[in-house]
Amino acid sequence: MQVAEFLKRISEASGVSGAEVEVAGIVAETFGKWANRVQSDALGNVIALKEGEGLPSGEHPRIMLAGHMDEIGLMVTKVDSGFVRFTTVGGFDARTLLGQEVTVHGRRRLDGVIGCRPPHVLSPSDNEKVMPIDQLFIDVGLDASSLAEAVAVGDVVTIRRDAVNLARGYLAGKGLDDRASVAAIALCLELLGNRRHSWDVYAVATTQEEVGLRGAMTSAYGVAPQAAIALDVTFGNQPGVPEAQTLAMGGGPCIGLGANFHPALHERLVATAKAHEIPYQIDPTPGRSGTDAWAIQVTREGVPTGLVSIPLRYMHTPVETVDTHDIERAGRLLAAFISELDDGFARALSVEVKPLRAEGGQGC
Amino acid sequence: MLIQQLVEADGVSGHEGAVRQVLIGAIEACADEYRVDALGNLIVVKRGRGGAGGVRSVMVSAHMDEVGLMVTYVERDGTIRFSPVGGIDPRVVLAKRVRIGDDRIPGVIGVKPIHLLEQAERERVLRFDQMGIDTGMSADEVARRVTPGTYVAFDTAFQVLDEGGLRTVKGKAFDDRAGCAILAEVLKDSYAFDLYAAFTVQEEVGLRGARVAAYAVNPDVAFVLEGTVCDDSPKDKDVSPTTRLGAGPALTIMDRTVVCDRRLVRLLVEEAEAEGIPFQIKQPAIGGTDAGAIHTQREGIPSAVMAVPCRYIHSPVSVMSLNDFDYAVRLMRGALHRLEGGLEA
Numbered sequence: 001m002q003v004a005e006f007l008k009r010i011s012e013a014s015g016v017s018g019a020e021v022e023v024a025g026i027v028a029e030t031f032g033k034w035a036n037r038v039q040s041d042a043l044g045n046v047i048a049l050k051e052g053e054g055l056p057s058g059e060h061p062r063i064m065l066a067g068h069m070d071e072i073g074l075m076v077t078k079v080d081s082g083f084v085r086f087t088t089v090g091g092f093d094a095r096t097l098l099g100q101e102v103t104v105h106g107r108r109r110l111d112g113v114i115g116c117r118p119p120h121v122l123s124p125s126d127n128e129k130v131m132p133i134d135q136l137f138i139d140v141g142l143d144a145s146s147l148a149e150a151v152a153v154g155d156v157v158t159i160r161r162d163a164v165n166l167a168r169g170y171l172a173g174k175g176l177d178d179r180a181s182v183a184a185i186a187l188c189l190e191l192l193g194n195r196r197h198s199w200d201v202y203a204v205a206t207t208q209e210e211v212g213l214r215g216a217m218t219s220a221y222g223v224a225p226q227a228a229i230a231l232d233v234t235f236g237n238q239p240g241v242p243e244a245q246t247l248a249m250g251g252g253p254c255i256g257l258g259a260n261f262h263p264a265l266h267e268r269l270v271a272t273a274k275a276h277e278i279p280y281q282i283d284p285t286p287g288r289s290g291t292d293a294w295a296i297q298v299t300r301e302g303v304p305t306g307l308v309s310i311p312l313r314y315m316h317t318p319v320e321t322v323d324t325h326d327i328e329r330a331g332r333l334l335a336a337f338i339s340e341l342d343d344g345f346a347r348a349l350s351v352e353v354k355p356l357r358a359e360g361g362q363g364c
Numbered sequence: 365m366l367i368q369q370l371v372e373a374d375g376v377s378g379h380e381g382a383v384r385q386v387l388i389g390a391i392e393a394c395a396d397e398y399r400v401d402a403l404g405n406l407i408v409v410k411r412g413r414g415g416a417g418g419v420r421s422v423m424v425s426a427h428m429d430e431v432g433l434m435v436t437y438v439e440r441d442g443t444i445r446f447s448p449v450g451g452i453d454p455r456v457v458l459a460k461r462v463r464i465g466d467d468r469i470p471g472v473i474g475v476k477p478i479h480l481l482e483q484a485e486r487e488r489v490l491r492f493d494q495m496g497i498d499t500g501m502s503a504d505e506v507a508r509r510v511t512p513g514t515y516v517a518f519d520t521a522f523q524v525l526d527e528g529g530l531r532t533v534k535g536k537a538f539d540d541r542a543g544c545a546i547l548a549e550v551l552k553d554s555y556a557f558d559l560y561a562a563f564t565v566q567e568e569v570g571l572r573g574a575r576v577a578a579y580a581v582n583p584d585v586a587f588v589l590e591g592t593v594c595d596d597s598p599k600d601k602d603v604s605p606t607t608r609l610g611a612g613p614a615l616t617i618m619d620r621t622v623v624c625d626r627r628l629v630r631l632l633v634e635e636a637e638a639e640g641i642p643f644q645i646k647q648p649a650i651g652g653t654d655a656g657a658i659h660t661q662r663e664g665i666p667s668a669v670m671a672v673p674c675r676y677i678h679s680p681v682s683v684m685s686l687n688d689f690d691y692a693v694r695l696m697r698g699a700l701h702r703l704e705g706g707l708e709a
Contacts, residue, residue, distance in 0.1 A: 242493075243437070244436060244437035244439070244445045244493070245436075245437075245493075257512070257513030258378050258434065258449075258513060259377045259378020259379070259429075259449070259565075259566050259569050259572075260378070261378075262402065262403075282511065282512050282513050283512075283513075284434055284435060284436050284447075284512040284513035284514075285434075285513075286433075286434035286436070286447040286448065286449040287377065287378075287449050287450065287569035287570070288569060288570065297402075297403065297572065298403075298572050298575050298576050299576075300576070300579060301401065301402070301576050301579055301580040302401050302402035302403045302405075302576035302579075302580070303402060304402045349402065351399050351400065351401045351402065352399060352400065353397055353398075353399045354397060354398050354399065355396070355397045356392060356393075356395050356396055356397055356398065357393075357396075364393055364394040364551075364552040
């Protein structure tokens with residue numbers, strides 16, 4: 001599989017949180033090439049099962065991989081005398097929206113632009129203020145009555161942006177958060193096609209992450225895995241952001257460390273990366289990781305969860321940038337990790353009940 | 365004193381192992397079994413004597429974790445950058461002693477001398493990302509021994525402040541090692557129903573351990589033991605003491621996360637009144653506890669909260685009264701026995 005090619009394809013597909021159908025179709029078809037079964041659930045998660053050979057005991061422990069396929073986008077709030085007013089779905093920086101091209105998913109697809117007033121008519125102080133989103137509008141070039149027929153309140157709007165290959169294996173585009181991870185999972189499934197593995201693998205492309213980790217919540221409940229690894233993007237180094245807050249582009253996948261992650265999974269991921277000479281980085285995460293891992297960990301009786309992240313610049317803008325080498329390394333890391341999962345690791349993660357004396361309380 | 369051992373152990377959210385070990389040692393002789401689940405919760409089972417009327421299982425929980433810091437980056441000169449774990453006011457950590465990692469490497473959060481500050485700087489609150497920990501070690505040694513992701517705890521000694529009277533003690537993390545110590549005392553008694561003592565993890569980062577523990581235990585009734593806000597220092601206009609030190613355990617009617625089961629609150633009040641145990645009602649709508657996660661698990665679990673007032677929680681040093689603590693132990697044990705007869709409809 002050509003990672004950059006597949007990522008470009010899903011990047012350009014539309015899939016705003018809650019409306020992931022188009023991108024889900026491509027993902028289901030791709031995962032299906034290496035899976036025994038692909039299904040979806042009530043929230044639209046794509047869940048692919050690649051069966052393992054099972055443990056000597058006959059058991060089939062389940063590992064879940066989760067990367068979200070939804071992207072942040074916009075939604076129509078008002079059709080206003082020939083212009084479209086909108087709100088955001090997920091966290092957009094208002095400053096990045098001015099002058100962007102968009103697609104309004106109305107009765108038909110309408111390409112448009114987020115208009116802005118020309119500098120000529122602005123007072124000198126106007127351009128020192130950030131334009132709040134409620135003053136922005138989309139212009140699709142239709143007259144008021146045609147627009148009213150074609151577009152309704154609640155229609156989804158996506159940013160229109162073709163992905164572009166930059167130098168040294170970088171790719172820039174929209175929705176790479178978190179489709180870079182979906183690409184890594186696809187690569188992992190492909191690699192596992194040539195390897196033996198004893199655990200069953202549930203590869204899940206989740207929905208609605210950007211509006212509250214919703215897809216991860218229901219898919220993890222449904223799969224009820226013995227272990228899970230969420231994949232997401234993290235801040236890659238970029239000009240203007242202190243090095244202390246970022247991870248190195250091209251430095252390899254980042255392995256999360258903190259309360260959200262099971263220590264045994266963290267250590268095993270690090271050991272696997274070392275053993276296979278895959279460059280990796282540690283991503284210290286004090287508390288809330290803000291990823292699907294946060295929801296998965298507290299599903300049912302608790303799921304041992306890990307996080308593998310891909311460094312990405314300019315997050316939540318239409319020019320998100322990744323180093324595709326990091327995606328390939330994440331895919332390789334996952335495949336190596338999964339093919340080495342065994343009986344011992346299943347036991348290490350299982351809850352051990354330790355009986356004490358038969359007559360409780362006698363020692364007190 | 366168990367409370368001293370508990371607060372001298374470090375257990376920042378996500379790294380509660382040392383506290384768990386102290387607790388296992390304390391409860392081993394008093395229980396039938398224990399388990400440690402996927403998140404690190406310690407769930408201790410004490411089987412019932414039988415004869416309970418209606419209520420078959422009760423979960424009492426207290427959280428093991430405390431607020432603290434995590435290393436995020438090591439500068440080239442060896443300065444350690446960090447982020448808070450849990451809710452900490454950045455103003456309280458300046459110029460404090462800390463211990464880093466399982467090796468408990470000592471360090472200090474340094475501050476620029478006041479002599480060198482401009483007036484405007486004096487009035488500005490420093491952000492966490494502007495602070496650093498100085499260990500005195502060479503940059504090389506720091507780089508070798510302190511990696512990003514390492515946990516950092518406040519280095520605060522336990523001490524008895526007042527031998528008589530209020531019997532106040534100071535130390536870090538009374539929120540919620542006070543609850544843990546009460547729960548260990550509660551386990552020494554035996555009850556008609558099965559008692560599940562859940563020592564939970566990750567309360568301070570979102571009530572995460574209690575949630576999965578309650579799902580797994582699925583009890584008929586739950587109590588949460590806490591060290592809670594006590595804001596009773598002198599103020600010009602005091603509208604929010606929340607609780608008062610020395611006025612007995614505080615019962616929650618409602619906070620940001622739960623409206624407590626009124627039958628369980630009444631049970632606690634009746635027990636306190638019958639036994640002459642002082643108690644207070646915590647000011648409503650302040651704070652939140654594991655009960656917020658527990659009471660909405662599965663089909664709903666009736667829950668209540670009892671807390672020891674603790675001044676200055678979420679800072680490096682807090683203060684509580686051992687009188688309040690002892691009353692809390694008595695009240696919890698008594699209320700559990702009262703519950704053996706069943707819960708009114």
